[in-house]
Amino acid sequence: MTSNMNSAYQAQLDAYGPSNVAKGNRDVPQYEVDESFYFPHVIFLVEGVLYKVYRREFEKSEVFAAMFTLPGNGNVNAEGNSNENPIRLDGISKNDFHRLLRVMYPRNEQDNRNLTTEEWISVLKLATMWAFQAIRQTAIQSLATQLQTDPVEKINLAQAYNIREWLIPTLNSLAQRRDMITSAEAERLGMDYTLKLVQVRERFYSRALRRPCLRCRTGGYHGARLFDDDEMVPGSSNNALPNVGAFLFPQFPPRPAMDERDITRFDFTDFIREVFSL
Numbered sequence: 001m002t003s004n005m006n007s008a009y010q011a012q013l014d015a016y017g018p019s020n021v022a023k024g025n026r027d028v029p030q031y032e033v034d035e036s037f038y039f040p041h042v043i044f045l046v047e048g049v050l051y052k053v054y055r056r057e058f059e060k061s062e063v064f065a066a067m068f069t070l071p072g073n074g075n076v077n078a079e080g081n082s083n084e085n086p087i088r089l090d091g092i093s094k095n096d097f098h099r100l101l102r103v104m105y106p107r108n109e110q111d112n113r114n115l116t117t118e119e120w121i122s123v124l125k126l127a128t129m130w131a132f133q134a135i136r137q138t139a140i141q142s143l144a145t146q147l148q149t150d151p152v153e154k155i156n157l158a159q160a161y162n163i164r165e166w167l168i169p170t171l172n173s174l175a176q177r178r179d180m181i182t183s184a185e186a187e188r189l190g191m192d193y194t195l196k197l198v199q200v201r202e203r204f205y206s207r208a209l210r211r212p213c214l215r216c217r218t219g220g221y222h223g224a225r226l227f228d229d230d231e232m233v234p235g236s237s238n239n240a241l242p243n244v245g246a247f248l249f250p251q252f253p254p255r256p257a258m259d260e261r262d263i264t265r266f267d268f269t270d271f272i273r274e275v276f277s278l
Contacts, residue, residue: 039054039055039056040055041054042054042058043080043081044080044087044089044097045086045087046094047092047093048094049094050083050086051101053105055080060132061130061131061132062130062131062133063131067087093122096125096126099119100126100127100132103123103135103139104135117143120143121157123139124139124143127139140163140166143157144166152185152189153188154166155167155171155174155189158170167278168269168272168278171197171200171268172268172272175201175204175263175268175271176263176266176268177263178264180198181197193276196275196276199275200271201268203271204263204268204271
């Protein structure tokens with residue numbers, strides 16, 4: 001019985017084995033390939049680690065799609081078709097690449113939803129580099145949720161990865177805070193952005209402190225160095241003074257109330273566009 005089984009197995013090897021294929025054996029069956037469900041693979045080498053994945057997902061990248069259409073790419077010995085000749089991704093971290101693959105090939109519905117902020121930043125980095133547009137948008141949406149309490153990180157990422165829809169709204173929210181940015185935040189933002197943000201806020205206070213002077217017959221405006229309201233109008237409150245000024249000098253707009261809550265409601269968009277040249 002064993003001898004018969006071995007003979008049958010050897011007959012299959014003789015008919016379909018690699019040696020006969022190499023010899024061009026015409027008895028080897030030729031089958032039709034279903035283009036929709038016959039997935040070619042591609043092999044990458046990243047920091048000494050091999051990855052073999054479906055090529056179809058990488059064809060969604062503008063960069064890899066162009067690479068796969070190069071002449072000779074369909075050859076069996078072409079780069080990426082074997083472990084001996086993988087596509088080498090030099091300068092890429094295997095951790096970053098692994099995180100990108102988790103999003104591209106999720107093992108279950110929750111797999112790519114459990115990524116941390118650091119992991120999504122890795123995905124954003126590679127998706128931007130290789131022009132995976134859909135994955136890039138997924139990373140941006142996930143990070144927008146996770147970074148709601150960290151506007152400085154959002155600004156840095158917006159600069160690094162050209163996320164235009166983040167930059168002005170996030171700068172606006174940071175300018176609207178009652179508290180100035182901390183030294184730690186300034187260090188993360190960098191000197192250039194920190195000074196520009198201070199300039200944006202100074203424009204608000206400069207505008208808010210301009211008000212008609214009750215001592216000038218012309219109702220002229222002064223800068224930030226003004227008399228106290230109680231000195232200007234004895235017995236009056238801060239909130240009453242703008243109404244007095246508007247009554248005496250109706251041609252001038254009333255002074256904005258210097259309530260710290262005002263800055264949280266003020267839209268700095270125009271100031272930001274001007275100062276940051278956006």
